[in-house]
Amino acid sequence: MAAIDFLLDMLATVGVYLMLTLSLNLDSGYCGIPNFGKVLAMIAGAFVVAFFPGRILATMLGMSGDFVTDNASMIFQINSFLASNFLISTALFIATIIVAIGFGMIVGYVSTRPAVKIGSGPLAITLLVMGEGLRVIGTNYAPLAGGSIGISAPDVFAWAGGDRFLVVSVVVFVFSVAIFFFVNRLTNAPLGRMLRAVRDNEIAAESLGIDIVGVKLKTMMVSSAIAAVAGALYAFYSGAVISTAYTRASWTFIPWAMMLLGGVANNVGVVTGVFTFVFLRKLIVMYKAELTPYLPFDVLWLELILYGVMVILILMYRPEGLIPEKRTPTLKMSTLKKMQKT
Amino acid sequence: MLDVVAQSVISGLINGLIYAMVALGLSVIYGVMDLINFAHGEFVMLAMYFTFWIVSFSGLDQTVAFLPALPIFFLVGVLIYYGMLNRTMGTPLSQIALMLGVAMVIRSFVQIAGGTAPKGLPPSFIFGVLNIGSLAISYSRVATAVVSLVLLIIVHLFLTKTYTGLSMLAASDDRTAAYLMGINVKRIYALAFGLGLALVTIPAAFLMTYQHADPSSYLRFGLLSWCIVALAGLGRISGIIPAAIIVGIAESLVVTFVAPEAHSLPIYLLFILVIWLKPKGLFGRK
Numbered sequence: 189m190a191a192i193d194f195l196l197d198m199l200a201t202v203g204v205y206l207m208l209t210l211s212l213n214l215d216s217g218y219c220g221i222p223n224f225g226k227v228l229a230m231i232a233g234a235f236v237v238a239f240f241p242g243r244i245l246a247t248m249l250g251m252s253g254d255f256v257t258d259n260a261s262m263i264f265q266i267n268s269f270l271a272s273n274f275l276i277s278t279a280l281f282i283a284t285i286i287v288a289i290g291f292g293m294i295v296g297y298v299s300t301r302p303a304v305k306i307g308s309g310p311l312a313i314t315l316l317v318m319g320e321g322l323r324v325i326g327t328n329y330a331p332l333a334g335g336s337i338g339i340s341a342p343d344v345f346a347w348a349g350g351d352r353f354l355v356v357s358v359v360v361f362v363f364s365v366a367i368f369f370f371v372n373r374l375t376n377a378p379l380g381r382m383l384r385a386v387r388d389n390e391i392a393a394e395s396l397g398i399d400i401v402g403v404k405l406k407t408m409m410v411s412s413a414i415a416a417v418a419g420a421l422y423a424f425y426s427g428a429v430i431s432t433a434y435t436r437a438s439w440t441f442i443p444w445a446m447m448l449l450g451g452v453a454n455n456v457g458v459v460t461g462v463f464t465f466v467f468l469r470k471l472i473v474m475y476k477a478e479l480t481p482y483l484p485f486d487v488l489w490l491e492l493i494l495y496g497v498m499v500i501l502i503l504m505y506r507p508e509g510l511i512p513e514k515r516t517p518t519l520k521m522s523t524l525k526k527m528q529k530t
Numbered sequence: 531m532l533d534v535v536a537q538s539v540i541s542g543l544i545n546g547l548i549y550a551m552v553a554l555g556l557s558v559i560y561g562v563m564d565l566i567n568f569a570h571g572e573f574v575m576l577a578m579y580f581t582f583w584i585v586s587f588s589g590l591d592q593t594v595a596f597l598p599a600l601p602i603f604f605l606v607g608v609l610i611y612y613g614m615l616n617r618t619m620g621t622p623l624s625q626i627a628l629m630l631g632v633a634m635v636i637r638s639f640v641q642i643a644g645g646t647a648p649k650g651l652p653p654s655f656i657f658g659v660l661n662i663g664s665l666a667i668s669y670s671r672v673a674t675a676v677v678s679l680v681l682l683i684i685v686h687l688f689l690t691k692t693y694t695g696l697s698m699l700a701a702s703d704d705r706t707a708a709y710l711m712g713i714n715v716k717r718i719y720a721l722a723f724g725l726g727l728a729l730v731t732i733p734a735a736f737l738m739t740y741q742h743a744d745p746s747s748y749l750r751f752g753l754l755s756w757c758i759v760a761l762a763g764l765g766r767i768s769g770i771i772p773a774a775i776i777v778g779i780a781e782s783l784v785v786t787f788v789a790p791e792a793h794s795l796p797i798y799l800l801f802i803l804v805i806w807l808k809p810k811g812l813f814g815r816k
Binding site for chain 2: 316
């Protein structure tokens with residue numbers, strides 16, 4: 189049983205990181221936007237889960253009291269209501285995901301707009317500052333997501349009873365597979381070539397009539413929407429939103445490390461990177477107990493050093509990653525001729 | 531009421547002068563190399579821990595503890611440039627990611643070597659409190675602000691009066707032209723990166739006269755420095771002082787009148803507004 193739980197846990201972790209890293213690959217890998225604020229859209233998605241569904245249900249069920257201060261008792265009542273209402277749970281889940289997509293798009297636009305016309309450095313810092321700022325607001329302004337203590341989210345998978353963990357992990361993973369096909373379709377179309385053109389030479393791309401600012405903004409909107417979905421799903425999966433947990437290290441640096449390891453601007457590479465990385469991480473956690481007697485400090489800190497060194501080594505010696513970027517497949521000449529005839 | 535405002539403004543002014551010194555290293559690196567040092571806050575934190583270790587092992591005073599740390603940081607900077615950055619020159623995204631990797635290593639190193647508890651030092655030879663009316667400011671903060679001014683003037687004179695400094699400015703203006711004029715651009719970049727890191731040790735040592743070092747201080751100093759550099763006009767040394775004073779006063783006013791926890795929000799807000807409305811900075815070159 190423990191082995192299954194372990195695998196399931198890995199499935200959900202892989203799913204969330206897959207969504208984040210694919211969205212990072214779309215904006216940073218393909219379009220060349222220095223998105224060092226991936227955590228921003230992720231927090232946005234999580235805050236949507238923290239803010240909307242619980243309050244909606246509380247009003248619907250006619251509960252009195254403050255959602256943040258009486259969180260525990262209200263969530264308990266809400267969850268026992270949701271456990272027997274499959275339809276309402278699912279409708280609420282889908283509605284929340286849609287709101288998260290919309291909110292993610294807004295956040296993507298707002299965070300990129302100030303610095304989109306200036307160089308990559310200021311843009312990188314702006315995105316980072318926005319992510320950090322939203323986290324600070326979330327930590328100190330309790331009505332949004334319970335402040336530093338955090339808040340419980342309604343469990344829209346309560347109907348599954350004992351299999352809740354299984355269901356939610358599978359849902360997260362299915363979402364990530366769907367997003368893989370979506371991003372892959374997007375980047376293997378002429379759009380993907382346009383994004384690469386913007387990344388490789390802005391002046392050349394502009395001379396060919398590409399609206400660079402527009403392309404960058406739209407790319408950030410789509411990728412932030414994906415990251416917001418990842419954040420919302422992660423919040424539903426863990427059942428709580430704690431602002432202090434959304435750190436730059438776990439939700440910006442690790443996706444970057446995964447992307448660099450797998451291969452920039454290669455979706456299959458990104459998938460490889462995510463799986464390799466999560467597997468390595470689980471190995472470290474598994475052998476943590478064996479290492480602990482020999483080390484005078486927590487192995488977790490060694491873990492981050494290893495990631496840092498790994499990123500440095502990859503960038504120095506194999507900047508293309510495990511699976512290098514490939515040309516986008518275009519239609520074959522014979523297919524084009526056939527199309528011309530018909 | 532007016533009294534409280536005055537206190538808040540004076541305290542912010544002193545803080546701003548200190549912040550100017552913290553942001554100086556970042557500004558030199560960005561101005562000369564056009565490189566965003568994402569590990570700046572981490573290096574400030576590391577230098578603060580260095581000061582702590584040097585003082586606790588040798589018994590030196592904090593105010594001179596930067597002397598052994600300065601050459602080490604300079605050397606580390608030169609090595610990082612020749613070992614890592616040189617290979618990724620011309621690919622800004624990889625450079626930023628590289629510095630992020632360095633940042634992660636420093637963060638974990640500090641936690642491993644220094645532990646999670648904040649580290650403070652006994653007071654230095656500068657102690658006591660300066661009373662201006664009802665306002666009390668510790669002498670160590672005033673001293674730090676004075677040191678900051680002196681250091682900024684020295685760096686400004688170095689960049690505008692010496693041959694090496696002028697070469698740095700030339701390389702930042704036009705890399706190719708500087709190269710054609712016989713400037714060894716790689717060497718200049720290595721020097722600039724070394725200088726940028728070395729300049730971190732002095733503010734770190736003086737910060738330790740009245741502050742604790744803790745493993746999360748990188749966050750504060752990193753974002754603070756970026757904000758000051760952006761306000762000053764990216765890469766302008768001369769704009770740092772007014773920019774830092776604006777940041778210091780804004781922070782101080784928010785802490786006094788809104789909420790102490792929100793001290794970083796006005797800085798972020800200022801940064802975003804400046805980047806949006808005046809991307810060349812408030813005191814940038816026309």
